Amino acid sequence: xxxxxxxxxxxxxxxxxxxxxxxxxxxxxxxxxxxxxxxxxxxxxxxxxxxxxxxxxxxxxxxxxxxxxxxxxxxxxxxxxxxxxxxxxxxxxxxxxxxxxxxxxxxxxxxxxxxxxxxxxxxxxxxxxxxxxxxxxxxxxxxxxxxxxxxxxxxxxxxxxxxxxxxxxxxxxxxxxxxxxxxxxxxxxxxxxxxxxxxxxxxxxxxxxxxxxxxxxxxxxxxxxxxxxxxxxxxxxxxxxxxxxxxxxxxxxxxxxxxxxxxxxxxxxxxxxxxxxxxxxxxxxxx
Numbered sequence: 001x002x003x004x005x006x007x008x009x010x011x012x013x014x015x016x017x018x019x020x021x022x023x024x025x026x027x028x029x030x031x032x033x034x035x036x037x038x039x040x041x042x043x044x045x046x047x048x049x050x051x052x053x054x055x056x057x058x059x060x061x062x063x064x065x066x067x068x069x070x071x072x073x074x075x076x077x078x079x080x081x082x083x084x085x086x087x088x089x090x091x092x093x094x095x096x097x098x099x100x101x102x103x104x105x106x107x108x109x110x111x112x113x114x115x116x117x118x119x120x121x122x123x124x125x126x127x128x129x130x131x132x133x134x135x136x137x138x139x140x141x142x143x144x145x146x147x148x149x150x151x152x153x154x155x156x157x158x159x160x161x162x163x164x165x166x167x168x169x170x171x172x173x174x175x176x177x178x179x180x181x182x183x184x185x186x187x188x189x190x191x192x193x194x195x196x197x198x199x200x201x202x203x204x205x206x207x208x209x210x211x212x213x214x215x216x217x218x219x220x221x222x223x224x225x226x227x228x229x230x231x232x233x234x235x236x237x238x239x240x241x242x243x244x245x246x247x248x249x250x251x252x253x254x255x256x257x258x259x260x261x262x263x264x265x266x267x268x269x270x271x272x273x274x275x276x277x278x279x280x281x282x283x284x285x286x287x
Contacts, residue, residue: 042263049260052253060257065233066242069258073239074265076150077218080157085211088165089203095166096173110167113160118223125156126228148230153238156224161214168210169203176202201283208277212270219266 049057060066095107113121129136129146136146146152176199184194222240229236239262246255 045256045259045263048256052257056253057257057260060254061261065237066239066258066261068234069237069239069242070261070265072150072153072236073219073262074269076153076157076238077215077221080154080161080218081211081215083154083158084161084165084214085207088162088210088214089169089207091162092166092169092173096170110163113163118160118221119227121159122156122224122227125152125159125224129155129228147228148232148236150236152228152230153225153236156228157218157221160221160224161218164213164217165207165210168213169206172203172206201280204280205277208273208280212273212277215273216266216270219262 052060091110095103095110126147127133129152131137131140131145131147133147139146146155180198181194184198189197220240222238222244225238226241229238229241231237231241239258243255243258243262246252246258
């Protein structure tokens, strides 16, 4: 009776109780923090680009050098992200499914690109893949040049993007119930069929997330690329470097326009990836 009367005295506010204490404060802090760190700078960039006028903006965005730099940046980033999606899955699979001496050391090595300064990575990769480098000299007799080409850019972007795929896929792979794989085997499926029809659909959302993160990281990469790229206009010049060049020339309008174009293309590509990821979650979420 006492409990019932106490419950009866609790006023009904019409609001659902919050699971997190202080939700209103934390939500407000989140919105303010994201606005200061992300939304306001992006909005300032868009407004600055919009102030150029359509004709001036279109003139800068369609400049042959700008178009070539954007093509190099997004083309190499997409290629590197695709390579990382495949081999990042393989690395995560080995780290999760197998036990061997040195596994923990190998697992820790995956995170080295996070800690290593990008300029140091660029210098090291250039020294390795140059014509007289340890790896580059192996390809030189066949007329294959790696450093100072788009191949070198892709290699640098693979280096900095691999951890994003591995660390995104690895926790999901650890949580996969192996009983599904065993059930698939008992129903007559071979290893390849089990992987493609049972394991991969479950990993698809996480794999797409890792792909998106690696791609986004590669598009804006600067330090590890400028050393191995050679920075040849129309050939190996990347868009972030072109922005820096425009700033050094005090061409703030040109830098802003190139940055705005990069922002727009990146947003559309990441939106497409997120839509595919959402479809994969709905399609394979209950596999």
